[in-house]
Amino acid sequence: MASATQTAQFPDARSSDPAVMGWMVGSPPPPEHILRFEDGSYFRFPAMRWSVSNFRQLMPTVNISRGLNGSAPLLQALRDDIDAVSFVPLDSETPMTWADSLPANYTDGIIILHRGKVVYERYFGVLKPEGQHGAMSVTKTFIGTLAALLVAEGTLDPERKVASYVPELSVSAFGDASVRQLMDMTTGIRFSEDYADPNADVWAHAAAGNPLPKPADYRGPRTYYEFLTTVQSEGGHGEAFHYRTANTDALGWVLARATNRSVAQLLSERIWQRLGTDQDAYMSVDSIGTPFAGGGLNTGLRDLARFGEMIRSDGTYNGLQILPPEVIADIRMGGNTEHFARAGYTLLPGWSYRNMWWVTHNAHGAFMARGVHGQALYIDPTAEMVIARFASHPIAGNAANDPTSLPAYAAVARHLMAQSPP
Amino acid sequence: MASATQTAQFPDARSSDPAVMGWMVGSPPPPEHILRFEDGSYFRFPAMRWSVSNFRQLMPTVNISRGLNGSAPLLQALRDDIDAVSFVPLDSETPMTWADSLPANYTDGIIILHRGKVVYERYFGVLKPEGQHGAMSVTKTFIGTLAALLVAEGTLDPERKVASYVPELSVSAFGDASVRQLMDMTTGIRFSEDYADPNADVWAHAAAGNPLPKPADYRGPRTYYEFLTTVQSEGGHGEAFHYRTANTDALGWVLARATNRSVAQLLSERIWQRLGTDQDAYMSVDSIGTPFAGGGLNTGLRDLARFGEMIRSDGTYNGLQILPPEVIADIRMGGNTEHFARAGYTLLPGWSYRNMWWVTHNAHGAFMARGVHGQALYIDPTAEMVIARFASHPIAGNAANDPTSLPAYAAVARHLMAQSPP
Numbered sequence: 001m002a003s004a005t006q007t008a009q010f011p012d013a014r015s016s017d018p019a020v021m022g023w024m025v026g027s028p029p030p031p032e033h034i035l036r037f038e039d040g041s042y043f044r045f046p047a048m049r050w051s052v053s054n055f056r057q058l059m060p061t062v063n064i065s066r067g068l069n070g071s072a073p074l075l076q077a078l079r080d081d082i083d084a085v086s087f088v089p090l091d092s093e094t095p096m097t098w099a100d101s102l103p104a105n106y107t108d109g110i111i112i113l114h115r116g117k118v119v120y121e122r123y124f125g126v127l128k129p130e131g132q133h134g135a136m137s138v139t140k141t142f143i144g145t146l147a148a149l150l151v152a153e154g155t156l157d158p159e160r161k162v163a164s165y166v167p168e169l170s171v172s173a174f175g176d177a178s179v180r181q182l183m184d185m186t187t188g189i190r191f192s193e194d195y196a197d198p199n200a201d202v203w204a205h206a207a208a209g210n211p212l213p214k215p216a217d218y219r220g221p222r223t224y225y226e227f228l229t230t231v232q233s234e235g236g237h238g239e240a241f242h243y244r245t246a247n248t249d250a251l252g253w254v255l256a257r258a259t260n261r262s263v264a265q266l267l268s269e270r271i272w273q274r275l276g277t278d279q280d281a282y283m284s285v286d287s288i289g290t291p292f293a294g295g296g297l298n299t300g301l302r303d304l305a306r307f308g309e310m311i312r313s314d315g316t317y318n319g320l321q322i323l324p325p326e327v328i329a330d331i332r333m334g335g336n337t338e339h340f341a342r343a344g345y346t347l348l349p350g351w352s353y354r355n356m357w358w359v360t361h362n363a364h365g366a367f368m369a370r371g372v373h374g375q376a377l378y379i380d381p382t383a384e385m386v387i388a389r390f391a392s393h394p395i396a397g398n399a400a401n402d403p404t405s406l407p408a409y410a411a412v413a414r415h416l417m418a419q420s421p422p
Numbered sequence: 423m424a425s426a427t428q429t430a431q432f433p434d435a436r437s438s439d440p441a442v443m444g445w446m447v448g449s450p451p452p453p454e455h456i457l458r459f460e461d462g463s464y465f466r467f468p469a470m471r472w473s474v475s476n477f478r479q480l481m482p483t484v485n486i487s488r489g490l491n492g493s494a495p496l497l498q499a500l501r502d503d504i505d506a507v508s509f510v511p512l513d514s515e516t517p518m519t520w521a522d523s524l525p526a527n528y529t530d531g532i533i534i535l536h537r538g539k540v541v542y543e544r545y546f547g548v549l550k551p552e553g554q555h556g557a558m559s560v561t562k563t564f565i566g567t568l569a570a571l572l573v574a575e576g577t578l579d580p581e582r583k584v585a586s587y588v589p590e591l592s593v594s595a596f597g598d599a600s601v602r603q604l605m606d607m608t609t610g611i612r613f614s615e616d617y618a619d620p621n622a623d624v625w626a627h628a629a630a631g632n633p634l635p636k637p638a639d640y641r642g643p644r645t646y647y648e649f650l651t652t653v654q655s656e657g658g659h660g661e662a663f664h665y666r667t668a669n670t671d672a673l674g675w676v677l678a679r680a681t682n683r684s685v686a687q688l689l690s691e692r693i694w695q696r697l698g699t700d701q702d703a704y705m706s707v708d709s710i711g712t713p714f715a716g717g718g719l720n721t722g723l724r725d726l727a728r729f730g731e732m733i734r735s736d737g738t739y740n741g742l743q744i745l746p747p748e749v750i751a752d753i754r755m756g757g758n759t760e761h762f763a764r765a766g767y768t769l770l771p772g773w774s775y776r777n778m779w780w781v782t783h784n785a786h787g788a789f790m791a792r793g794v795h796g797q798a799l800y801i802d803p804t805a806e807m808v809i810a811r812f813a814s815h816p817i818a819g820n821a822a823n824d825p826t827s828l829p830a831y832a833a834v835a836r837h838l839m840a841q842s843p844p
Contacts, residue, residue: 024711056483057484063553065553068551130489131485223450280701285479287460289446
């Protein structure tokens with residue numbers, strides 16, 4: 001768990017503001033303000049704060065079309081009493097206001113919907129309402145939701161083995177896992193995801209998926225799919241929740257084989273074109289055009305909020321039943337809390353993971369999508385509230401931002417319920 | 423001039439259809455159907471026919487936002503009498519129908535507007551109404567139009583020397599040219615643009631602008647801007663029209679300095695957000711994020727048609743005066759026909775070039791934007807007609823597709839005038 005002390009190593013949100021720092025501004029930008037994908041400069045803090053709103057300028061991407069339809073109106077009911085809402089951070093005894101939580105979390109943009117209307121909306125740094133931001137692991141939640149939709153429709157059998165959809169994975173640890181185990185991340189695979197460890201598997205995964213030409217001496221897997229075939233087993237399947245990005249990439253491969261569509265096409269056809277989005281979304285791709293299912297999605301903040309509101313509304317939005325209600329019920333039911341407890345998330349007691357959603361099992365039945373550096377889509381059915389947040393926290397792990405965000409969300413939920421009786 | 427014999431070296435439009443060929447389809451695609459930017463496979467014919475509709479999947483790009491506004495309705499008045507319109511190709515004595523001209527020109531998508539309404543619209547291969555296609559040198563026309571707008575507003579002085587806006591260009595042949603000479607491509611610069619010659623300057627320009635990491639032994643300029651500083655003089659300025667892509671890149675640099683905005687930002691703010699476009703557009707960028715002003719724009723076909731209709735309508739569209747009428751008048755007036763004649767375009771007798779538009783000076787006062795491989799935006803004020811076309815002709819030069827397109831456009835114009843009296 002990250003403490004305030006860890007964050008204190010980094011410049012704060014205001015002094016790391018990417019608009020103030022002037023990354024990539026100028027014709028040409030001064031050399032010290034140029035960010036490149038090839039040398040990794042783009043993802044070092046604080047430069048990363050610019051890059052998360054500009055991934056497409058750094059790498060190839062595939063479009064997720066909204067089609068040519070009009071967007072669904074996002075009604076406004078802005079209120080000025082949210083900033084003063086107070087809460088006590090998880091790692092502190094000193095109350096903090098909602099307004100102060102936003103820089104504490106290096107928030108780039110945040111929207112609160114209450115009963116489907118925008119009650120609060122803020123943008124910081126270089127993110128604009130008409131921009132897109134990396135959703136990071138919130139991507140996984142979209143992929144898991146698509147999988148749950150296909151299960152509900154009978155296109156995907158959650159009990160079938162992964163290798164029966166993707167024979168190439170029979171040589172990997174994924175082969176004899178079930179699709180359901182991928183969807184709930186209870187596979188037993190060796191895949192270390194400690195971003196602070198340069199030898200972690202997640203870096204081999206990133207090297208495989210890197211769309212740039214491989215170095216001449218590179219001997220590893222050359223695509224996301226090739227990487228997945230090399231994943232070895234560690235422990236048994238179905239015994240515990242292990243958060244592993246590779247599960248989502250494997251699930252993306254299963255979806256592609258089950259539907260003859262890439263996850264980008266599926267996301268466009270099944271969700272983005274129906275949700276009344278304002279903007280196309282996009283995904284990063286590897287060298288053969290495979291979308292990065294584990295974390296490559298970029299969306300507008302308002303469109304992320306629309307997706308959350310559709311989920312809160314039992315799958316209905318923009319006048320359409322976009323997901324069957326049983327998919328939403330299955331997400332809200334959550335996964336196996338004992339499996340989850342074995343993962344040791346001390347900040348998330350009693351939670352579970354289902355269809356790539358994080359389920360709190362709290363008194364409000366809240367559940368959420370979570371991405372590294374603080375992306376969040378938080379749905380509180382009891383408070384009729386949806387929060388969509390993009391962020392660029394310097395620490396790559398939600399334990400660094402949970403202390404000042406989870407209790408803040410709960411406090412705003414209580415506030416909205418108290419101030420706006422049904 | 424390309425003849426039918428040259429085209430006959432290539433598979434025809436139907437047998438090179440990128441949807442039929444299955445480029446980049448599959449999870450993963452079969453190796454022989456994988457296209458890569460790094461090895462040039464993406465731009466060999468017929469693979470290029472897929473790539474022109476998918477440039478963003480191959481390279482980094484910058485978004486040209488349409489904002490979050492609704493789109494301007496593109497009213498339909500479809501008619502079924504266009505396909506049978508007959509014309510005689512420039513290099514032939516045998517009449518051809520409009521319908522047959524489309525595969526002859528390897529058309530990927532085409533829209534005809536008459537009096538602002540869509541009378542004809544077709545898509546082929548992998549282009550869809552909700553997709554974007556490389557506009558190639560039609561990009562130049564957008565940049566030249568932006569420049570003309572800034573001149574009309576007084577932000578840009580066309581008589582000032584280029585070096586007074588961009589001091590770095592004082593060491594190049596551009597330095598003592600006027601902005602107007604850039605806008606009309608009458609600079610005297612050494613820049614061979616023979617795509618068939620591997621030593622042509624256009625390839626050095628492409629190497630400089632290539633966003634991929636440079637090879638270790640690469641010694642050339644590393645960005646578009648660096649390339650421009652190396653351009654040497656050849657002949658005097660203001661004496662003749664010489665079609666040179668580098669002029670537009672230099673003009674883009676001037677615009678960036680005059681406005682403190684990239685051409686992508688300018689295009690978004692001044693045109694794309696006001697035109698009621700359906701879709702964001704995008705531009706390819708070099709390794710430091712500079713948009714490729716000479717050819718990097720990608721748009722939806724309907725949005726290209728909207729731009730044309732705005733030009734035809736004296737700058738008014740979507741209820742807004744997007745360009746002042748004097749800009750349109752200046753484009754229609756055209757450039758110096760004697761300067762143009764010195765360039766030796768035998769298929770374009772009596773034409774001129776102004777603000778990066780090609781002006782026919784024919785009886786209808788038609789003028790157009792032209793891109794390599796057959797992109798076109800053709801405006802016939804007399805016939806109240808706009809034609810927007812994307813294409814992927816195997817031969818990199820409009821002389822290959824002019825014979826079956828220019829007389830076809832004129833024939834449709836006459837047909838519309840005859841069939842729909844005012």
